[in-house]
Amino acid sequence: xxxxxxxxxxxxxxxxxxxxxxxxxxxxxxxxxxxxxxxxxxxxxxxxxxxxxxxxxxxxxxxxxxxxxxxxxxxxxxxxxxxxxxxxxxxxxxxxxxxxxxxxxxxxxxxxxxxxxxxxxxxxxxxxxxxxxxxxxxxxxxxxxxxxxxxxxxxxxxxxxxxxxxxxxxxxxxxxxxxxxxxxxxxxxxxxxxxxxxxxxxxxxxxxxxxxxxxxxxxxxxxxxxxxxxxxxxxxxxxxxxxxxxxxxxxxxxxxxxxxxxxxxxxxxxxxxxxxxxxxxxxxxxxxxxxxxxxxxxxxxxxxxxxxxxxxxxxxxxxxxxxxxxxxxxxxxxxxxxxxxxxxxxxxxxxxxxxxxxxxxxxxxxxxxxxxxxxxxxxxxxxxxxxxxxxxxxxxxxxxxxxxxxxxxxxxxxxxxxxx
Numbered sequence: 001x002x003x004x005x006x007x008x009x010x011x012x013x014x015x016x017x018x019x020x021x022x023x024x025x026x027x028x029x030x031x032x033x034x035x036x037x038x039x040x041x042x043x044x045x046x047x048x049x050x051x052x053x054x055x056x057x058x059x060x061x062x063x064x065x066x067x068x069x070x071x072x073x074x075x076x077x078x079x080x081x082x083x084x085x086x087x088x089x090x091x092x093x094x095x096x097x098x099x100x101x102x103x104x105x106x107x108x109x110x111x112x113x114x115x116x117x118x119x120x121x122x123x124x125x126x127x128x129x130x131x132x133x134x135x136x137x138x139x140x141x142x143x144x145x146x147x148x149x150x151x152x153x154x155x156x157x158x159x160x161x162x163x164x165x166x167x168x169x170x171x172x173x174x175x176x177x178x179x180x181x182x183x184x185x186x187x188x189x190x191x192x193x194x195x196x197x198x199x200x201x202x203x204x205x206x207x208x209x210x211x212x213x214x215x216x217x218x219x220x221x222x223x224x225x226x227x228x229x230x231x232x233x234x235x236x237x238x239x240x241x242x243x244x245x246x247x248x249x250x251x252x253x254x255x256x257x258x259x260x261x262x263x264x265x266x267x268x269x270x271x272x273x274x275x276x277x278x279x280x281x282x283x284x285x286x287x288x289x290x291x292x293x294x295x296x297x298x299x300x301x302x303x304x305x306x307x308x309x310x311x312x313x314x315x316x317x318x319x320x321x322x323x324x325x326x327x328x329x330x331x332x333x334x335x336x337x338x339x340x341x342x343x344x345x346x347x348x349x350x351x352x353x354x355x356x357x358x359x360x361x362x363x364x365x366x367x368x369x370x371x372x373x374x375x376x377x378x379x380x381x382x383x384x385x386x387x388x389x390x391x392x393x394x395x396x397x398x399x400x401x402x403x404x405x406x407x408x409x410x411x412x413x414x415x416x417x418x419x420x
Contacts, residue, residue: 011045011081018179021046027152027173032159034181034212035196036188039156041076043125046154048082050123051103054148057123058106059097060116060141062131067107071127072097078105113137122148129168130160131359136234138164159214160359163229169214181210205367220372222344223365233353236273239265244294245386246305247378248287248314259287260382262361263294266390271351274386277358279379284317292321302326304389306381330385340370340380343387352387 012020019042021029029046033039050057061067072078072090078097079087088097088105097105108116110132121144129138145151159165159178168174185193200206207213217224247260263276275298278290295303307314307329315327332339346352354362361379368377 022175026175029154031156031177033179034210036181037179043156044078044081051099054122058121060108060126062128064109110137116140120144120147124153126155129157133356135164220369231353237267241266242300244300244303245382246291247381258378260378262382264386274354277361288317288321
């Protein structure tokens with residue numbers, strides 16, 4: 001058992017070549033790799049080696065939960081890869097790791113870019129950069145990467161084609177390492193591998209999530225990431241209305257669809273602002289609590305919920321959590337394409353802005369091909385319901401607008417065929 005543990009700890013014996021730091025002079029080592037590649041282990045092992053020489057080797061997670069649950073306490077995180085004599089003391093309340101040799105690792109989150117302002121680093125490990133809600137956190141981190149004789153950052157991320165990732169790939173001083181899920185198949189549980197392959201293989205999203213391809217925008221999708229990026233903002237203006245839209249799932253096991261929960265607001269400029277995405281796989285009582293919490297946290301005016309699958313039970317579950325919420329039920333009587341197209345048009349006009357980055361929602365939007373997609377796009381559906389409800393107060397009335405347009409077109413067609 002001791003020998004097995006020793007071999008497991010001997011990273012340089014078991015690591016694949018693309019998991020070892022590149023030679024030469026580099027500033028950023030960008031690891032673009034698929035799910036299950038071993039990105040976390042690679043980042044954790046790199047930090048473990050760097051603290052032997054450098055005093056400040058800091059960490060940035062996409063969220064505080066990710067930093068704790070993946071980078072530090074995860075199965076391949078820092079506490080797991082370090083043998084007893086090297087393992088740091090994790091001071092959760094102080095958000096730092098204290099290493100036995102006196103080195104310190106400060107723990108940051110991309111959700112709080114201002115906390116990075118003024119902090120300095122010798123080495124940095126940044127995880128899931130492509131999913132950071134506030135990409136400006138990277139800029140703040142780079143301003144502080146200036147201590148020691150060789151400041152460097154390792155970025156471990158799935159290759160979402162965001163503006164930041166594209167710029168980093170092309171930047172001087174960046175070394176890019178690519179890897180796929182299949183590289184690490186021998187170390188993945190067969191059930192995990194089967195589940196991932198079943199879910200993603202053969203799809204556009206699978207090329208990103210499994211094969212780690214940095215994809216161009218999908219020409220058949222209703223939305224593109226470049227379009228979303230162009231209208232993205234850091235903060236929303238004063239809001240006239242806020243709604244929480246819920247597209248509830250029928251079941252809650254690990255293979256279930258998510259319950260889409262998206263919060264959006266109408267600004268004083270008559271533009272629309274996507275404020276948050278708190279979608280999840282959950283039991284009815286859990287998604288209802290999440291929706292009601294968002295309603296109160298955002299001081300929303302209304303919860304809008306699709307009732308096609310749950311009928312009146314949807315309202316019953318929500319009111320079990322809070323009887324006083326303002327509630328409106330909506331029913332999908334048209335196909336997803338017809339419901340989504342008017343909202344897509346608002347994006348094309350630059351009238352819908354994402355306040356920060358919502359990677360899972362945006363991936364779903366940009367992957368949705370209305371002609372061929374069969375999977376229910378739950379987050380996207382919730383987004384469409386939210387913007388549609390808000391549009392009713394601007395006089396756009398997206399659904400009625402579309403129906404009137406269709407009726408007008410049909411009338412014009414008939415008039416053109418009538419004899420003069």
